[in-house]
Amino acid sequence: MLGSALSLLVALAVDRVVGEPRAPWHPVVWMGRALGAMGHRIAPVRQQAEPRFDGVRWTLGVLGWGAGALVVVAVAWAAQTALSTLNPWWAALLTGLLLKPLMSWRLLREEVLAVESALSQSLEQGRERLSWLVSRDTRALDASAVRESAIESLAENLNDSVVAPLLWFLVAGLPGAALYRWANTADAMWGYDGLRRDADGTARDWTWAGQWAARVDDVLSWVPARLTAALLLFAGGCLALRSLWREARRTPSPNSGWPMAALALALNLRLSKPGVYTLNAEGRAPEPADTTAAIVLAGRALTVGLVLLGAMALFTWAMA
Template identity: 60%
Template sequence: MNLEAVGLPVSLEAALSGALALLLAVWLDRLVGEPPERAHPVVWMGQALRWWGERLAPLSPKAQDWTCFWAAALVWCALAAVVFVIFWGAQWAALQLHWLLAAALLALLLKPLFAWRMLCDEVLAVEAALARSLPEGRERLARLVSRDVAQLDALQVRESAIESLAENLNDSVVAPLFWFALLGLPGAALYRFANTADAMWGYPGMRGGRYWQWAGKWAARADDVLSWLPARLTALLLALATRGLSLRELARQARKTPSPNSGWPMAAMAMALGVRLAKPGVYVLNRKGRDAGPLDTRRAEKLVSMVVMALVPLAAVAHVLVVLVTAA
């Protein structure tokens, strides 16, 4: 039955469709995981970014390369606009359908823009590989992190996996759903584009035979801006999930990392587990904590699931309120 036919406004249909789509998308994620790469929109974003990156980033360092900076910024904005418009159009088309059909279609479109099951599976796979041998653990970890894993010992491999789980809880789950709640499908897509661009372009020096200091600066800053609130929300949800964490101490620990955002969920995870997490030569979080053990990886995964299950209804309600307020 069409809701408008019984006196309810179209805006309520859209709000309910979006909220139900979010719930369905999370259920779909747990049921089947990621779609095939050939049908994955984030993979397509990555392919476009790789093609342009090879034409923007120079092969050797250049000082004060503002031409490269502005060229990369222009390309980023153009690609971001394309992503936003495509997903806005897809959302508009879906919302022309019956609200239940719209919810189902929006769920299918939203699912590839976040990754809860894959994130947890990958981190648990590192622990399983580490239980077999250190080289296997390092090899599996290399799929998750960009740092050099060749010299890491078993404890450092585990710490890196838990850090990655915490950081990507924000990047791969909380932030996309946060922006979906505020801006719908195009908001989630724009965030995933920005985060993918940062992962591929946002390096301060040489990577992959190219110099990214200027080509990746805009992408890195854009991701910082879009991740600022979600990163702190992620840390707050982790703190609430475990209770008793000092928010003042959490803020102090979070500032120890070079990133303005990733330190928040990582520090919250370290404090929640009572373990020490470190990147050699860069930072140490919760220095007085104990060494992370094999069970801590599983505990971290359970914390992540608690955060997601708390976030989903909050995001659904927020989405309904945003749609109704903006339509008023």
Template identity: 60%
Template sequence: MHWVAGGAIAAGAVVVALAVDALWGEPPVGWHPVAWMGRALAFFGQRIAPDEEREHDPRSFVLAALAWCGLAAGVCLLAAWLQAVLLRSLPAWTAALALGLLLKPLLAWRMLRDEVLAVQEALARSLAAGRERLSWLVSRDTAALDAAQVRESAIETLAENLCDSVVAPLLWFALLGLPGAALYRFANTADAMWGYPGWRGQGAARRHWRWAGRWAARADDVLSWLPARLTAVLLLLGGARQVSGRELLRDARSTPSPNGGWPMGAMAQLLGVRLGKPGVYVLNPRGGAPQAAHVPEAVALARRAVRTLGAAACAALLAGGALEWWR
């Protein structure tokens, strides 16, 4: 296939994926590849992570790393096979449509936007309702948060997951095709399920992830390194407020994650608000507490970033002839 046609198919797939996301959101759970990844990770995780806390556990680390690599290889091979079948057997416009439908479940802008706005809508009814809705999005205890802290958490979730749920999948799709997007989504799902040290699960399913989750956490850090910084750039391009590069770098370095501070710090400075977790980090410390208007403003900034990324990805794919990179 000519490289121009290849670039057009890839760019068309991005348009289809974003359009389907905007119109219909997520597919049913039974058809969602991320849900399939989650079930596979849960199956192996129950058999690898120990049911007791261990100071040193190289066996769990090695087994989890091998399981991660094996599952990741399976995800990539399946995605590569599907992509090859589509591109070799279908006309260009049909291949773009089919590839876009396969790409869509690997990104989730509409769901992220709706969930964040739902927190603000619930908070407008009562603080208790806002706390309860936020608990759907974050793992931290929301029972003692005040209204400003609920908004802080919602805005942080929006900024960080803008990278994880939209920017990173599209970037890796542009670089490596469907296998790249699928690999990133797998790595991010594995990090969410395996990567946080400490106890997870209830009853007989309770497992300790101090060692078993280290490989998944580091893999996600590596694959998110470039997307996190790109997300900050995209947010800055769509913002009207001047941002200090020195202060953004300071904020980015203040978070435990090597990546999360970039989009969150950019969002905090663009909104002129203070974000953070007590006793852990503070972003834009000179900013004020988030007010009700800041949540929809943050969503508007993220929306502009998504549109800018979509246009840039299509232009790059058209110019580069994506299939020459993906063969």
């Protein structure tokens, strides 16, 4: 427990000081390229989504996901096994270095702040920068909707990019964190209920080919999403648990609504996706300062989590 906690702190420290590895050395980039290559063979080119069950595409999606997951977990397990032969302090340090690319807090903050900075220049620039961060169509969003989307992405990715991979690392070491990042990346690239266009404009139907990837990510994110929400509420001095339960269920996703609703309640903001959901409808529309406030709250939530983890690690060490 103590060694894992030290590795986690090393990963966060490297993230803060250095940031992301360059693309040629980034394992999540490798995952994305593998998923993209497989996706061209798995998802059919169509002009309309196929509502009837397509067993062939579903099976190909399962097999492709499983093959990639097996490789990712095997590599992570081999690395962890090799490091276990070293001095515990060196093992903790090097494990933290390998863990870092599987989580990303600094980049998330920078991207959200970049949206706010672009929005201060013009609405068009804000929309363009937001399109780097979210998959939704940003062309028709007004300034308030752009800001809301950026804050929602902060909350959702606080779970997906930070809390969840770190939690799975604590549960199952590097293989756990690597498996989660594979599942989350696969969901982002394959988990569409309908058509999605490639970079070249080709429309592919992911209705059945990506269903497995979406469901596995839902399962692996279930506990981390609720933990993230609890940390955000606690860090914001808000104990509106009943409201959290009610608001989180307004989103179609079984998980993303939890951290988004918690952040909305803690800062008394209204967050919405037009035509889909509105969280904390009684709250106020986000203003420019609220983007920074949301980032500060998210950082405070992580600090709370680290303090609790440190206390648990020290207790375990003292009792050993």
